[in-house]
Amino acid sequence: MTERITTPFGAESTAEQVVHGVDLTGKRAVVTGGASGIGVETARALAAHGAEVVLAVRDTTAGERTAEDIVATTGNKQVTVAHLDLADLASVRALAEQSDEPLHILVNNAGVMATPLRRTGNGWELQFATNHLGHFALTTGLLPRLRKAGGARVVSVASSAHLRSPVVFDDIHFERREYEPWSAYGQSKTANILFAVEATRRWSGDGIFVNSLHPGSIRTGLQRHVTDEEIARLRASAGVGLTEWKTVEQGAATSVLLAASPLLDHVGGHYFEDCDEALPNQPGTRFGVAAYALDPEAAARLWDVSVASVR
Template sequence: MTATTPITTPFTAQSTAAEVVDGIDLTGRRVIVTGGASGIGIETARTLAGAGAEVTLAVRNLEAGERTAEDITATTGNKQVLVAPLDLSDQASVAAFTAAWDGPLHILINNAGVMASPETRTPEGWELQFATNHLGHFALATGLHRALAAADGARVVALSSSAHLRSPIVFEDIHFRNRAYEPWLAYGQSKTANVLFAVKANRLWASDGITVNAVHPGGIRTNLQRHVPQEDIDRMIAQAGVAANLAWKTPEQGAATSVLVATSPLLEGVGGRYFEDCNEAEPNQAGSRRGVAAYALDPEAATRLWQVSVETLAS
């Protein structure tokens, strides 16, 4: 497979998570799903548990996490569904989570996120979407690196979005300190960061047997859109007729690409790529909402973002 030939699978935008994991036995594998108590996180966790994995739901709301764990156990028969507190916008919470983890980690799915939120800053002064969607997951993954390396063939899945097409990383003003805050630009920048993380982490960690990829799950109506005005949602629905990837998926379909990238033998050793609709994305074409932007796969931008992230978390 050459670097210029996108990887294809037998699966499509209509495939469900259960279909892509059919026949795969995850017994003995340990999984973390951030945001595993809402939206596609629930179906991602349910599917992996159904295939036999031990699944930890890393969630802000422990009560919701416990309810979800009980539901997943009831529907799959798997009693190895655990719940642990994690607030990705709080670096102390991330550090506590990574410190508490013991033993190998086979699959890390960075699923949680915030979308198009009003201007909000963490106590450090970081813009909330970048702090949660990127910096929180960056600290989580790097903090769990040793556990991933111990798994001998671990996979990390970073959930991005077609919204990455809205903005590259604006390194001169990542946190909107000198420019007017715009929710969708901030969200888009954070989703570009998720792809760039996959590019750089895969390069750094390949020698440890760890592969890292980014995915766009598709449009799914979940609590993620709680900050999105109804007129924006109406516009996306209206566009769905001409932009196939804006058509709403079910949560089971929305979880499919994450589960595929996390488990499929078809993607053994594959990393540093961006997948949508269960296949590697083509390069984005101007005017399209499909595909991956060149700036999101740029190795120089990925290296710069990694350095900025390390320095930011150390400050």
């Protein structure tokens, strides 16, 4: 068994703290969902250290406002906005083909949580389509640019909600089983972790390393489909492992650590929380990583399913 990866940082560390002293000048980064929540602070920290940052967002008006704010607070004028609708493969492909310059950092941060049952135009369940398949198509579409970087990092923002469900391969899109919003969300977050496992296996030889993470509990627009009463109920029933709310700056810390810290050079295929590699989940707790989320056979199977879906 390999030694667990730990860092000097923890649950209260901020995005700025984990990359203090790191020079990202000359690096290019794309942050999906970079106009809201922890995506803003992820992009801000990367820009503050010299990276050229693209905010890949569905709402480009909000994206432009965020870009202006990041430029004003960091002094880095290399912050731009690109349209991205992860539930629309045409939009995903358009972004992937927008440039052929080397891409050093890709943070797959955007997502939807616990939505009512909705389907994309091709019949996919919305959460799996947005949180996993859209990001899978984007990352594989950007692969030539990631290879050109000669040492790229991909960050897959998952969640402790992956503990709610493995990927149910027999009925991923809830065509036969009853739809349950949290199970659907959990399944999509498990897929984010499995993606990091298989992508690293396939791409580490090209210098591309992919990790996943749980950012912690942060109040953001991600919870727009969840009432305050529902959040209170979930927190009351969470059992051991319930943590206090993080600020958005703290919530972005693990993403930024995985994206840019030299402490994690050549590290891939792992799931992190609070800036350390997660321990195995223990029954009755809401922290750690489920064994099924790191299962290489499930990761390989998901990859094949994903390729067949987005081709």
